[in-house]
Amino acid sequence: VRLWRCRCRALLSQPAGALRARRGLAAGPEMHFGFQTVTEEERREKIYQVFESVAKKYDVMNDSMTLGIHRVWKDILVHKMNPCPGTLLLDVAGGTGDIAFRFINYVRSVRQRQLQRKLKHHQNLSWQEIFESYQKEQFNSLGGSQVVVCDINREMLKVGKQKAQHLGYSEGLSWVLGNAEELPFDDDKFDVYTIAFGIRNVTRIDLALQEAYRVLKPGGRFLCLEFSHVSNPLLSRLYDLYSFQVIPVLGEVIAGDWRSYQYLVESIRQFPPQEELKAMIEDAGFFKVDYENLNFGIVAIHSGFKL
């Protein structure tokens, strides 16, 4: 532990160059990959390989590392979004579809309540009016909501598609291969853009934020769920201990891949803390940027609006 701690401290005391690298701005060829220093191209490749190798065991590892709490975090994210039927969601780096499925469930239940209310109202209508409302396809179960899952990694998308088939999600879902720094979508298309535990792996965070701004409709919302900085010193030490001692071991035992989980834990430490990420989101042009700490800062949800 002491060895990792020293490296951590050494990196944090480095001057502006490292800071810019941390913020995901290209400071020349130097970037971080966990605690290593690599070039931009190398970083992209390494991260692609990491997720390629963990794709099949991704969900199992999530459950075991966070003791299942990641489900609660993702639920909180969708509750905070509070989508109404008819919303178009873009879930970036959403490989295995966790957020997408939760979104569909939420919208479906909201839609059901809406339809129940409408039916109560309709009991006073004539047959002709009821027939006409059916014509207008108002009784669609999702109310026109759609989610596009975009991921840079083919393996993750494959796992996601299999999961969707297995769980029975068919309508309102699309899978697109794309890079968060260069999204294959038109401007002003989506109502909500989410990126859950993905922005850490993006090489140029500022570009990703600019792309998010571009594809959102005016009034659209940006939501980012990500591991963040724990300020409580006691909790921070326990968290470090757990991260560096337990998680890579779990990775080796369950997924047979020590190095990917070492990268995971290091990349969390390298990611900018809450206020810095908030400033970056504001720089991309978002308004009313705010963040909410979950579990004392282990995870934070950042939210911004394109106004």
Next chain:
Amino acid sequence: KMAAAGGLRRAGWRLWRSRAVVRCQRYPPARALQASAVLRRASDELKKEPLTSSSQQHFDSPPAGHQPEQEPQGPHPSYTGQGGQESEDYESEEQLQHRILTAALEFVPEHGWTAEAIAEGAKTLGLSVAAAGMFHSDGSELILHFVSECNTKLSKLLEKEQKLVQLGEAQKKPIDEFLRDAVEARLRMLIPYIEKWPQALSVLLLPRNIPSSLNLLTSMIDDIWHYAGDQSTDFSWYTRRAVLTGIYNTTELVMMQDSSPGFEDTWRFLENRVADAMTMSNTASQVQSTGEAVVQGLMGAAVTVSNAETSRAVR
């Protein structure tokens, strides 16, 4: 009080603007590309309105909170075109939120005081439905906005009436009629939303909203008494406001379950309550004067007795 609040608001706005300007000067190229999409559109609409009027009116038409007289008119690398003109017309986020809430009010009869109504309102302004995420999901802001708008309308109405009286075009109403008319006018504003109003009342009673809703209620009652000509500086200031608050709240509750045509039962109830309050105040003053008379009588008796004692003692 109002001037100080206005001054503070302007100072705060200037600080916010200067912060935005400083940030722009630090990252000029990025800001130019990502300059706000929606907020500027509002300024474009405002620019279209005073077509033939002078630039002076152009400065007056945007509402308060917008006075960038000390905005440097020099070259702004961060704003596109038209020199520094654009920078003065950005509306603030609060103003946009106001517009969304105002637009959302027309969907309240259908959807209730919920985030859905706010989402529909945002849609009519050309924004995405996700903009409703700026507000709380239980619709509190929408209700508070509505209440504050009603109070403002009431103030304007009372001010107009007062002006008419001052100009001599109308008679000054007796106090009970004035209070009755003011409360009736204010309650009539609820009529379009009467079906969903009980829901609103329950939301206003949530602990989170009690400070704001209480604030709005007391300021409205204060306004009514001010225009009624109340200039008391003693304890009756409190009793008057308490009495009127009681009248207003009870009448509102009666209105919720009133099904008579044109809410006649409610107005009759209001009339009776105001009459009661008047009698009570008359009785109170009568009691006070009676009390004073009794006390004076007792004092006189005491003085007489003490004089009798001293004269007897002297003798």
